[in-house]
Amino acid sequence: MPEVSPQYDSFEELAMPLFDQLYNFAHWLTQNREEAEDLVQETYAKALKGFSSFQLGTNFRAWMYRILRNTFLTSRTGLRATTTVPLDLEEDGHDVAVENENPETILMSRASSQLLQDAIGNLPVHFREILLLCDVEEMSYQEIAETLSIPIGTVMSRLSRARKTLRDGVRMQLQKA
Amino acid sequence: MVCESWKTKLDTYLDGNLPDDEMRTFDAHVRTCPSCSAEALSRVQMKRAIQIAGRRFTPSAEFRKRVQQSIAPKRQRSFRWQWLLASVAIAVIIAGALTSSYVGTRSARNHVLIEVADLHVATLASSSPVDVISTDRHTVKPWFQGKIPFAFNLPEVQNSEFTLLGGRMTYLEQTPGAQLIYNVRKHHISVFIFPENSMRARLGERSISPEKMPFNLETWTQGGLRYFVIGDASSADVDNLAKLFKAV
Numbered sequence: 001m002p003e004v005s006p007q008y009d010s011f012e013e014l015a016m017p018l019f020d021q022l023y024n025f026a027h028w029l030t031q032n033r034e035e036a037e038d039l040v041q042e043t044y045a046k047a048l049k050g051f052s053s054f055q056l057g058t059n060f061r062a063w064m065y066r067i068l069r070n071t072f073l074t075s076r077t078g079l080r081a082t083t084t085v086p087l088d089l090e091e092d093g094h095d096v097a098v099e100n101e102n103p104e105t106i107l108m109s110r111a112s113s114q115l116l117q118d119a120i121g122n123l124p125v126h127f128r129e130i131l132l133l134c135d136v137e138e139m140s141y142q143e144i145a146e147t148l149s150i151p152i153g154t155v156m157s158r159l160s161r162a163r164k165t166l167r168d169g170v171r172m173q174l175q176k177a
Numbered sequence: 178m179v180c181e182s183w184k185t186k187l188d189t190y191l192d193g194n195l196p197d198d199e200m201r202t203f204d205a206h207v208r209t210c211p212s213c214s215a216e217a218l219s220r221v222q223m224k225r226a227i228q229i230a231g232r233r234f235t236p237s238a239e240f241r242k243r244v245q246q247s248i249a250p251k252r253q254r255s256f257r258w259q260w261l262l263a264s265v266a267i268a269v270i271i272a273g274a275l276t277s278s279y280v281g282t283r284s285a286r287n288h289v290l291i292e293v294a295d296l297h298v299a300t301l302a303s304s305s306p307v308d309v310i311s312t313d314r315h316t317v318k319p320w321f322q323g324k325i326p327f328a329f330n331l332p333e334v335q336n337s338e339f340t341l342l343g344g345r346m347t348y349l350e351q352t353p354g355a356q357l358i359y360n361v362r363k364h365h366i367s368v369f370i371f372p373e374n375s376m377r378a379r380l381g382e383r384s385i386s387p388e389k390m391p392f393n394l395e396t397w398t399q400g401g402l403r404y405f406v407i408g409d410a411s412s413a414d415v416d417n418l419a420k421l422f423k424a425v
Contacts, residue, residue, distance in 0.1 A: 012248055019241060027234035037240050041247070048248050050351065063351075070348045074299055116230040134192060135224050136231035141194045149346075149353045151323050160188060163223070 011051045014060050015044060021137060022068055028132055029072045029081075031121060039075065043068040062139070062146040069129065069147065081125045119169040127162035134159055183213050191220055289349070289376065293405045294392055296347055297367040300356065307343030307358055317344045317357065325353050329370050329402060332421035338362065339418055350375070359408075359418060366408030366418055376403040395419040 022043065027036040047054075047067050054063055072078040120128060133139045133147060145152045183206055189195050190203045207213050300306045309320040314331035322328070324346050334341055340360045347356040347369065354371035376398075393415040394407040399422075406419045 012245070012250070015248065016245060019244065020235060023236040023240075024232060024234045028231070033234075036234070037236070040236070040240075041244055044244050044248055067351055070351060073348070074296070079299060113226075113230050116226055117233055120227070120230060131227060132231050135227040138228075141189075141192065149324075149348075154323075156189060159192075163188070166227070167223075 010056070011048055015047060015064065018061060018064055022064060025065065025129075025132055025137070026068060026072070028120070028128060029069070029125065030077050032077070035075075035077055039068065039072055042071050046071060059143060059146060062143045065133070065137075065147045066149070078125075115173050116170060119166055119173060122169055123162065123165060126158065127165055130155065130158050131162045131166065180210060180212050183210070184216060187213070187217060187220060191217060191224060290394065290396075290405075292349055293369055293394070293396075293407055296349065296356070296369065297392065297407050300345070300347075300358065300367060301365055306345070308345040310343040312341050314341060317341060320344065321346070321355050325355055327370075327372050327402060329355060330425040331357065332425045334359070334421065337417075337421065338414070339366075339421070352376075361410050361414045361418070364408055364410035364414070366406060366410050366415060368418065368422060369405040369407070371403045373398045373401050373403045397423070399423060 019040075023036060023040050026039040026043070027033065030036045030039055043064065047064055050067070054060065120131065123131065130144060130148065133144050134141075139147065141152050141155045144155045148155070150158075183203070186195065186199075186203070190200065190207075193200075195203060207217050309317055311317050314333065318329070318331050321344065331341070338361050342358045342360055342365075344355060344357045347354050349369070349371055352371050352375040354369055357368040357370075359366045359368065392407050392409055393412040394405065395415055396403065396405045397419070398404070404419070404422055406415050406422065408415055
């Protein structure tokens with residue numbers, strides 16, 4: 001039996017099952033296939049390099065997503081795409097008021113998958129990423145908070161705003177069509 | 178609780194993030210309230226639609242293979258070669274143990290300093306170099322509360338040659354920290370602050386002099402924090418700003 005360092009075996013076993021999701025997330029962030037591949041490749045390289053400092057038993061998925069997101073933020077694309085979140089929109093723990101609007105059943109039934117994908121792509125990066133982490137990756141608020149390094153209250157308020165912005169975007173596209 | 182109050186928590190309920198006792202109470206309410214039940218149904222449909230639309234991109238088999246090969250461990254060819262290689266490796270390690278330890282430490286330290294320089298350059302190249310724009314330390318410092326896992330003090334620079342431009346959150350080796358940007362004589366200087374315990378393994382305990390950096394840089398630990406002051410301003414200006422921070 002060939003001798004292999006247990007550390008490396010563990011990393012590959014932990015990291016490769018996340019590959020498809022990380023790639024999907026990277027593509028949504030970069031909106032470009034080649035840049036998504038570069039981002040994922042760099043993420044895996046950094047994660048392997050830093051794996052000795054990872055505490056087994058803690059949330060590996062959140063750790064990988066955090067590396068990917070931080071790598072994106074310091075990339076040229078990420079620096080261009082990142083916008084400052086105005087302070088008055090980030091009120092931790094404050095709920096966004098429920099609005100009286102058309103039922104989402106009607107809105108979502110009329111929106112095609114392509115239209116919804118376009119609307120997600122048009123969201124500002126900080127709304128797009130949190131929506132994907134919650135609704136696509138099905139992360140808990142705690143995991144999202146760890147991934148984005150923000151308080152849980154901010155996760156909740158930012159999610160509310162992201163969903164509202166998405167609904168408004170879908171509605172606008174339906175009105176144009 | 179009236180329905181409008183329930184609905185403010187509806188997203189959290191549907192995301193499965195209410196505490197257990199609130200989840201049970203919410204479950205019971207939704208089953209008996211047509212309005213909340215209808216609202217829950219429409220929001221679930223929205224979540225489902227986003228989930229389907231969001232699973233859009235898949236990697237090619239070739240790319241997956243490339244990444245997997247890059248992280249796969251290298252395996253020994255045969256038992257005999259393994260013993261031979263192990264013998265040679267032990268001899269090399271004994272012969273070079275102290276030297277390799279010194280080189281490894283210096284290499285890790287240089288890597289961190291290069292990353293700090295990259296962060297400084299990336300900030301200056303950004304169209305939004307700061308997340309909080311203010312020359313007032315009483316505005317900039319509180320902005321970081323809740324965003325980073327430590328507190329720090331800023332020096333008063335109003336009667337000095339330095340002007341605070343603002344600050345932003347930053348990351349070094351996945352550790353969150355603060356970056357403050359100052360201006361002096363048309364040069365920008367970044368001050369990075371990170372928790373010291375995350376840097377200790379790579380930088381050691383004491384202040385160090387960086388080697389062959391393209392910028393002037395000073396770094397030290399103080400009060401459980403690791404500071405980096407870096408910029409293309411003169412070494413005297415970098416040193417003076419560092420002294421202001423050391424004095425708070």
